[in-house]
Amino acid sequence: MEQQNLTSTVTEFVLLGLTQNQQLKYFLFMVFFIVYVTTWLGNFTIIITVIADHQLHTPMYFLLANLAFIDVSDSSVNAPHLLSGLLSQHKTVSFEECILQMFFFHFIGGAMVFFLVGMAIDRYVAIYKPLRYLIIMNRGMCTGLVVLAWLGGLAHSAIQIGLLLQLPFCGPNILDNFYCDVPQVIKLACTDTYLVELQMVFNGGVILIILFISLLISYTIILIKIRTHITEGKHKALSTCGAQILVVSLIFIPSIFIYARPFRKFPMDKLASVFFTLITPMMNAMIYTLRNAEMKMAIKRLMSRMLLSWMKRRTSVIFE
Secondary structure: OOOOOOOOOOOOEEOOOOOOEEEEEEEEHHHHHHHHHHHHHHHHHHHHHHHHHHHHHHHHHHHHHHHHHHHHHHHHHHHHHHHHHHHOOOOEHHHHHHHHHHHHHHHHHHHHHHHHHHHHHHHHHHHHHHHHHHHHHHHHHHHHHHHHHHHHHHHHHHHHHHHHHHOOOOOOOEOOOOOOOHHHHHHHOOOOHOOOOHHHHHHHHHHHHHHHHHHHHHHHHHHHHHEEEEEEOOHHHHHHHHHHHHHHHHHHHHHHHHHHHOOOOOOOOHEEEEHHHHHHHHHHHHHHHOHHHHHHHHHHHHHHHHHHHHHHHHHHHHHH
């Protein structure tokens, strides 16, 4: 493993991965492979159930299906790199592939963050304007929230990558991580990056903190309204808001730890990265399916219809 000559332009990066212990690598591969498959199965189950069950054709479940799609997309950016890296000694990625990986990671991650704001708006309208909920949260409004979330993620990612591409990379090319990310890559630039780091922290970390505090205040107001004014369906409303607060915390807290501080190496960085790139997308699906009785019933109805359809096909084949 050799570092690039300090006078040459970096054309690839070497990813050191999570650990150099070969036995631990195999164990982690099995664990994270199960997590990744569970993420796909859980979130696609949510998407298919919402599409197939007409009782779930409501604004809340439309947004939930879109969150599931974002979770699948988010985990698919870095999880394959993590899994392949656990099966090799050192993984190399080209400079262009590294940039693309960071672009899509921040694009999808940014969309998720802004999308959670849209889900908070949905709950606010449902609690404070229940009689006008379906009028306000119509198809156009829901589609608009989804589009704005993706545009917000695109703007965030474009700024991050635009700032990064202005820097020269002519020295070390070793990343002590399992995927390319801004805090590690920027430290390899062969120039002073202080001002660029400040811009990136503002574009990422400061916005995360502002949105997180805003969401906590919004959900606090919603919970006060539920506890003091709502009698019918109180338990369901509390459960839904509680699940969304848990999802918000799982996404924002590790992200703030990584991006809302100077880009220095901390012992917990890799653990936080694993958590919000691999664990959180799986947990989101579990939280919404295990805590939501309506979703669980819809999944059972879908499974029953699929089983009945399969049995009918088998019966027709037998009697032909």
